[in-house]
Amino acid sequence: MESINGKAFEALGPYPIVQAAVALLILSIALLLVWRASRDKAPAREPVPQWLMMGPLHDMMMSVHEVAEETRRTNDLLSDCKDVLGDVLRELQHARQTLELIRNESRMR
Amino acid sequence: MRLEAADEMTLPAILRHFENRISEVSAALMMLGIAALLIVAPAAADAHSFDLIGVAIVDAWLATTFIAVGTVRIIALIANGGWPVYGPWMRAGGALLGALIWSQMCLSLIVLGSPSPGIPIYAVLTASELISIYRALAGHHGKHQR
Numbered sequence: 077m078e079s080i081n082g083k084a085f086e087a088l089g090p091y092p093i094v095q096a097a098v099a100l101l102i103l104s105i106a107l108l109l110v111w112r113a114s115r116d117k118a119p120a121r122e123p124v125p126q127w128l129m130m131g132p133l134h135d136m137m138m139s140v141h142e143v144a145e146e147t148r149r150t151n152d153l154l155s156d157c158k159d160v161l162g163d164v165l166r167e168l169q170h171a172r173q174t175l176e177l178i179r180n181e182s183r184m185r
Numbered sequence: 186m187r188l189e190a191a192d193e194m195t196l197p198a199i200l201r202h203f204e205n206r207i208s209e210v211s212a213a214l215m216m217l218g219i220a221a222l223l224i225v226a227p228a229a230a231d232a233h234s235f236d237l238i239g240v241a242i243v244d245a246w247l248a249t250t251f252i253a254v255g256t257v258r259i260i261a262l263i264a265n266g267g268w269p270v271y272g273p274w275m276r277a278g279g280a281l282l283g284a285l286i287w288s289q290m291c292l293s294l295i296v297l298g299s300p301s302p303g304i305p306i307y308a309v310l311t312a313s314e315l316i317s318i319y320r321a322l323a324g325h326h327g328k329h330q331r
Binding site for chain 1: 237240277281284285288289292296297311315316318319320321322323
C-alpha cells in the first residue's frame with residue numbers, strides 16, 4: 077500500500093502543492109471575475125456617439141433649425157399676403173361692378 | 186455581428202468581426218500552434234514549460250488537449266453573437282482553461298527551468314485570459330457582448 081502511495085505521489089511531481097496553489101488562485105480569481113461580471117452591465121451602445129454631436133455637425137444642425145424657423149416665418153408672411161391679396165381682389169371686383177353700373181347708367185341716358 | 190458574404194475573407198472584415206476579442210483569437214491560435222508543434226515534433230513535449238502540465242495530462246494527450254481547447258475557443262469566437270446564451274460561457278470556459286494552462290507553463294519555467302523569456306509571456310497571457318473571462322460575461326444578456 078505504501079509503495080502505491082509512494083508511486084502516486086512521485087507521479088504528482090516535485091511541486092504538487094505549488095501547482096495546486098497556483099491553480100486554486102487562478103480558479104478563485106476566475107470565480108471572482110464571473111461574480112463581478114454578473115453584476116456589471118455592459119454600457120448600451122449608442123447608435124450615434126455623443127461626441128459626434130459637437131463641433132461642425134452641431135453648428136450645421138443649429139443652422140438647419142434656424143433655416144426651418146425662417147421658413148416658418150416666411151410661410152406666415154405669405155399667408156398674410158394671400159389674405160390681403162384676397163381682400164384686394166374682392167375690392168377690385170366690387171370696383172369693377174361699380175364701374176360697369178356707372179357705364180350702364182351713362183349709356184341709358 | 187456576422188461576417189458578410191461579400192467581404193468575409195478580407196482583413197478589415199475579419200478585424201471588424203472579432204473587434205476587441207482579437208486577444209482571445211490570438212490565444213486560441215497559440216494553442217492550435219502548440220498542438221501542431223507537438224504533432225510534428227513530439228520531442229517538444231520535453232520542454233520545461235510542459236513539465237508541470239504533465240502531472241495532469243500525459244504527453245500523448247497534450248496535443249489533443251490543446252487542439253480541443255483551441256478549436257472550441259475559435260468556434261465560440263467565430264459564432265460570437267450567434268449563440269447569445271452559450272457563446273459567452275464557451276468563451277469564458279475557454280479563457281479559464283487557457284489561464285490554467287498558461288499559469289502552469291509559467292510556473293514550470295519558474296520552478297524547474299532556467300530563467301526564460303517565456304516567464305513574462307505566460308504570465309501576461311494568464312492575466313489576459315482572466316480579463317477575457319470578465320469581458321466575455323460582463324452584461325452579455327444575449328445582446329451586449331464585449
